[in-house]
Amino acid sequence: MAELTFPLPDLGEGLIEATVLEWLVAPGDQVERNQPLVEVETSKSAVELPSPQAGKVLRIHGEPGQSISVGQPLIVFDVPDDSAGIVGTVPKDEAPKRRVRLSAVLDED
Amino acid sequence: MTETTYAQSATGAEVHTTHIQEPRVLSMQQALNTALDEILASNTKALVFGEDVGHLGGVFRVTDGLQAKHGSSRVFDTPLAESGILGLAAGLAMAGFTPLPEVQFDGFAYPAINQIVCQIARLNYRSRGTMPMPITLRVPSFGGIRAPEHHGESLEALFAHVPGLKVVSPADPHQAYHLLRYAAASPDPVIFMEPKARYWQKAPVEAAPGDDLAGARIARHGRHLTLVAWGAMVARCLQVAELAAEDGIDVEVLDLRWLSPIDGVTLAESVGRTRRAVVVHEAPLTSGLGAEVAQLITASCFDTLRSPVERVTGFDVPYPSGDLEDEYVPNVDRILYGIQRVLEYKRG
Numbered sequence: 001m002a003e004l005t006f007p008l009p010d011l012g013e014g015l016i017e018a019t020v021l022e023w024l025v026a027p028g029d030q031v032e033r034n035q036p037l038v039e040v041e042t043s044k045s046a047v048e049l050p051s052p053q054a055g056k057v058l059r060i061h062g063e064p065g066q067s068i069s070v071g072q073p074l075i076v077f078d079v080p081d082d083s084a085g086i087v088g089t090v091p092k093d094e095a096p097k098r099r100v101r102l103s104a105v106l107d108e109d
Numbered sequence: 110m111t112e113t114t115y116a117q118s119a120t121g122a123e124v125h126t127t128h129i130q131e132p133r134v135l136s137m138q139q140a141l142n143t144a145l146d147e148i149l150a151s152n153t154k155a156l157v158f159g160e161d162v163g164h165l166g167g168v169f170r171v172t173d174g175l176q177a178k179h180g181s182s183r184v185f186d187t188p189l190a191e192s193g194i195l196g197l198a199a200g201l202a203m204a205g206f207t208p209l210p211e212v213q214f215d216g217f218a219y220p221a222i223n224q225i226v227c228q229i230a231r232l233n234y235r236s237r238g239t240m241p242m243p244i245t246l247r248v249p250s251f252g253g254i255r256a257p258e259h260h261g262e263s264l265e266a267l268f269a270h271v272p273g274l275k276v277v278s279p280a281d282p283h284q285a286y287h288l289l290r291y292a293a294a295s296p297d298p299v300i301f302m303e304p305k306a307r308y309w310q311k312a313p314v315e316a317a318p319g320d321d322l323a324g325a326r327i328a329r330h331g332r333h334l335t336l337v338a339w340g341a342m343v344a345r346c347l348q349v350a351e352l353a354a355e356d357g358i359d360v361e362v363l364d365l366r367w368l369s370p371i372d373g374v375t376l377a378e379s380v381g382r383t384r385r386a387v388v389v390h391e392a393p394l395t396s397g398l399g400a401e402v403a404q405l406i407t408a409s410c411f412d413t414l415r416s417p418v419e420r421v422t423g424f425d426v427p428y429p430s431g432d433l434e435d436e437y438v439p440n441v442d443r444i445l446y447g448i449q450r451v452l453e454y455k456r457g
Contacts, residue, residue, distance in 0.1 A: 097441075
């Protein structure tokens with residue numbers, strides 16, 4: 001397994017930090033991609049941040065009321081080694097499906 | 110376990126002997142990481158550098174942990190400038206270092222072609238042997254991971270056409286571990302093409318190479334036909350051999366390993382026995398390495414061949430988007446068709 005840290009993303013409009021309102025997941029939870037992770041508040045609005053990926057939550061950073069700077073760790077996932085690549089997807093090693101059959105008369109001369 | 114023994118070389122550089130002592134089950138990514146770790150530990154002149162290879166540990170985790178262990182003066186990030194990465198490698202090699210640069214993806218090697226072809230490939234020749242270029246350029250290569258443009262290309266024919274370069278591609282973790290160590294110890298520049306579709310599958314890595322790493326190897330013995338492949342296509346050809354066996358056809362799979370220089374002796378020995386051959390590669394058909402392999406087989410086995418050598422390859426188009434790559438990269442059915450064409454051939 002590998003650790004993958006998701007930092008607080010830039011929430012737009014030049015804001016440099018956000019305050020944690022409520023965590024919607026806890027360490028040990030298995031989360032899906034796009035599942036809401038946390039509600040944070042900026043000086044503009046309160047937003048729910050969706051998970052960038054599936055994985056098991058290892059650690060969360062920031063208690064409700066605490067502020068986190070953009071780029072600081074927000075949440076750490078435990079992900080399988082084989083999903084730790086950054087570009088592309090891991091090919092599935094499944095049994096090949098065939099449509100072509102071979103036929104031959106092997107006259108050994 | 111990895112063990113290190115220390116010695117002092119004549120030049121004062123610390124030379125250690127470091128290698129795995131017992132079989133380990135590793136992914137290719139882990140096998141390459143282990144090999145790089147050992148190369149850095151055993152050769153104090155070895156340097157690993159490229160885009161994101163340091164702090165991040167590489168986009169495929171191949172250099173994971175190496176900067177923390179060996180320091181940021183020996184494992185370091187470079188700007189996004191492949192020409193600079195390879196120019197730096199040439200200069201470091203002139204100064205006596207053993208550079209192990211990485212170009213992050215096959216399609217990113219194009220900006221570095223000038224440094225590779227005009228400098229690295231020929232400095233030893235130009236200097237009458239006084240300026241060897243012991244550079245191992247690692248390039249995650251070929252397709253199969255649904256990546257965007259410039260992330261699925263097969264450049265072996267481009268590099269194999271350049272005198273002075275060696276080109277190699279490992280097919281599995283054992284080959285990757287031993288071939289990378291072999292390449293790093295070579296005085297010649299080696300283009301090391303890592304099949305990125307095979308980074309994650311685990312297999313045993315034995316402590317001893319098991320054969321002569323300088324040539325091709327027989328990955329599966331068979332009597333009726335030889336499939337010639339390299340990189341990720343070796344695993345696919347082994348699948349095809351299993352399917353062909355269901356139909357009573359006994360297929361040999363030859364893992365070419367070295368794409369320059371090509372091991373014509375092992376090719377001739379294999380096809381001399383089976384008398385039929387199909388070459389499989391991901392690169393486009395026209396002027397692909399399959400043509401070179403077919404000619405080498407024809408020249409050595411012309412009198413006994415039962416059919417012209419067939420090629421099953423990618424198509425003569427730019428590498429397609431991920432949605433289409435299962436159609437572009439030779440799949441089991443296309444390879445089976447290629448085999449059938451050879452089996453059906455009748456002399457006119």
